[in-house]
Amino acid sequence: MNIFSVVRTILLKIIHDEFSHTTKLSKINLDPITVELPRESDHGDMATNAAMILARPFSLKPHIIAEKIVDRLVQCPQISSAEIAGPGFINLRIETSVWYSVLENVLQLGQSFGSTDLGKQQAVNIEYVSANPTGPLHVGHARGAVFGDVLANLLSKVGYVVTKEYYVNDAGSQVGSLARALHYRYLQVLGLKSEADFQEAVSASQIEYGGKYLLEVAQSLVDLDGQKWADVKEEHWLEPLKEFAIKEIIGLIRDDLEALGVSMDIFTSEKDLVESGLVDTAISSLESKGLVFTGCLEAPKGQRSDKWEPRPQLLFKSTQFGDDVDRPLQKSDGSWTYFASDIAYHHVKLERGFSSMINIWGADHAGYVKRMQASVQALSDSSASLDVKLCQLVHLFDNGEPVKMSKRTGSYVTLQELIEAVGRDVVRFFMLTRKNDAQLEFDFAKVTEKSRENPVFYVQYAHARIHSVLRNAAEFLSEEALSRVSLIKADFSLCSDESELALIKSLGAWPRVIESAAIKHEPHRLAFYLYELSSEFHALWNRGNDNSELRFLVKGNDQLCTARIALITSVSDVIAEGLDIFGVEPVIEMR
Known part of the structure; x- marks a missing residue:
């Protein structure tokens, strides 16, 4: 029993009875009328904004409407009192016998007490974590992983059919950088390079990914291929090592997620989208709607216009859907931008039947939200929705002292290290003790006290x-x-x-x-x-x-x-x- 829904149903009936004589009522959207907990418990058991919502369409003062509603509410056997507060809110107190019936209902339903059919079996896609496949997951990924996973459980609880998805960014230049770092570690495992050589290459920016985790991947490569890639040119080993590195790192990521209790339904590859022509398909869909054009962008904010060289680009008319500027779809070399690939990815989601999508991203992606939502509106003719939840940073402490370094990666604390230190359940619960858009302080000492x-x-x-x-x-x-x-x-x-x-x-x-x-x-x-x-x-x-x-x-x-x-x-x-x-x-x- 959702007693708040019960009281709202009573309230809506009163509204219909009191105002059914006017034709205005049928034109009013009553969805914004809520019955909620009051801000202060001494104000009552519940509060409603009904009079405030109805005042403008009826051209009446909220107090006048509230008085009519209150007169009827106090006659209901479930309501012990109803009082007008402030400009027209109504505070309610519920009969004690009703609360006892709630207690009976909890005992009858047990751990199904909170279940509802709110979602009515609507399909929802939640994409979360989606970290670049260049290394093990870290603490920041843990927050998004927990947020997305618990949200998926929550939506399933209220009747949605949820698909949990990981988008693998395996088509960008970072994959080549990963393969080069792996090759260096591969040579190191073979005894052809030293750790000092490797660190010197990192310092010289020849190697981007310097974590020791790649030694394990390199050992797997040696076990599989021996010295096959030791004396050949990069043009011969780059693509095979890209493929091998991605496969191994995704394996590590799956292990990390499993340790956190997260199981994805689908892993979607950006590389597969590009190679199968799905980016072309998505952009063609936008072109058919007249939403793609060739034009020149103005200089970005903060950049001097005399230093900006405008050039013709293929652009998406994202400003028609609330974005700040129109967005490029192709790079100067004619290849697709990351944004174009992301458009294709969401187009595929739409083709798979998802009109409701939720993406969980890091806070550093805040500037990307409007363009992505614009593309979904454009592709779906505004029939689909994309909600983007941004997760702020996690700051690690131990007894109040900042913790930054990891023995395994040399730079960041991994998800595995976090779980080993405090346990999976502690991580999963504590990551939700702050709203996602607020920064979180995770103190190893405090979460175990x-x-x-x-x-x-x-x-x-x-x-x-x-x-x-x-x-x-x-x-x-x-x-x-x-x-x-x-x-x-x-x-x-x-x-x-x-x-x-x-x-x-x-x-x-x-x-x-x-x-x-x-x-x-x-x-x-x-x-x-x-x-x-x-x-x-x-x-x-x-x-x-x-x-x-x-x-x-x-x-x-x-x-x-x-x-x-x-x-x-x-x-x-x-x-x-x-x-x-x-x-x-x-x-x-x-x-």
Whole structure:
């Protein structure tokens, strides 16, 4: 039961009843009318903007509309009070019996309490990680990987059919640079070059990728081909080593993702798109719509016009779709730009039936968003959507001291090193403790400390504490009394303390939190909610320490025990459901 949806349905019926006499109502979009948690808990249980939304189309003051709605709301058996606040918002308080019915519903549905059919089986493509295949994944990739993976789980939870995709950028010049670095490491493994030789080549910018991880790849190449590529010219070994390097690095990346609990459905190769002519196909589609032309671009912002040499280029009319400038599709040598390849990639997604696409990118790609969204609008005749989520940087610390260097790569801390240091579940949860567009500080000491300041621990501790109570309850309550069937039949009215009611109300918000997080593509909302729910539980636990009458287990009062066991079992269900979306295993005993 999504109690917020229930109340919204009641509200919309009141609006139809009150304003059905006017023809204006049928022309008004009621979708923006919301029922949400109020900003301050002492304002009530819920708040709605209905009067504010209806005021302008009805040419009435919000207060007048709010008064009509409030007069009807207070007559509803589910509503205990309704009050007008500020310019016309309406704050609601819900009858306690309704909250008890929510608790019953949690127990009935268990870890399906937050599931909905919001997506109605619509296909959604989420492309994430998509790191250049030039080395192992690092900490920055971890954030995008977790964000994308949890978002995929979240959307599946609410009824979307999700495809998780990795776009392999294997057609650019970086692949040639990777092959040259591999060849040097290959010679080093054969004993024909030294580490000093290699580092000298890196310092001279002859080698771009200097990480030691390529020694492992080079050893695999030696195991396969021996000295085959040692004494031949670059023109003979470059393409074979490009192919070998990409295959091996993608293997490393798959291993990294698996260690993080991420499994992609599809890996799509940029090189395959180019070689199969799909870039030409996509650009031809834009040409057929009159959206490609030959023109000259003005000098980029910040560059002196007298230093800029304009030249005719093949351009996409991206300004027609909200971009700042029209974008080049071909380089000076006639080859396609990266943007043209990306257009083709999204054209392929459209051809595969995805009208809803989500891309998870690093914050350094912010300037690329408008042009990509413009291309999707153009290719689909504005029938498809592309939402781009940018993930900000992750700053590593250990006890407050910055951590920058990696023993394996010599430059950055790898994803594998991060997981080995703190564990997969900690990484997956902590990466969502900040909104994606905010920078994240990841302190190795803080994410493993056992305190309220560590959200990973605090949520898991709540789940473990609940299970410790359940184990103790088994000592003096029968197995039947603790069964789900018996808990559903418990007298919930015995959970009448304000802290117990606060916990039940927090449980009632869960379906709405899931729904809003899915709509906004913001999985961090779940982390915030789980922390708040756990805080409510811990507060109730602490009150029981101070007041024995509020303890979960009160000997001699089986009815009260059963009701409180039902309450904390519901909390356990919701925490476990949230952690499952996060791909995190709930802990039943702290060690």
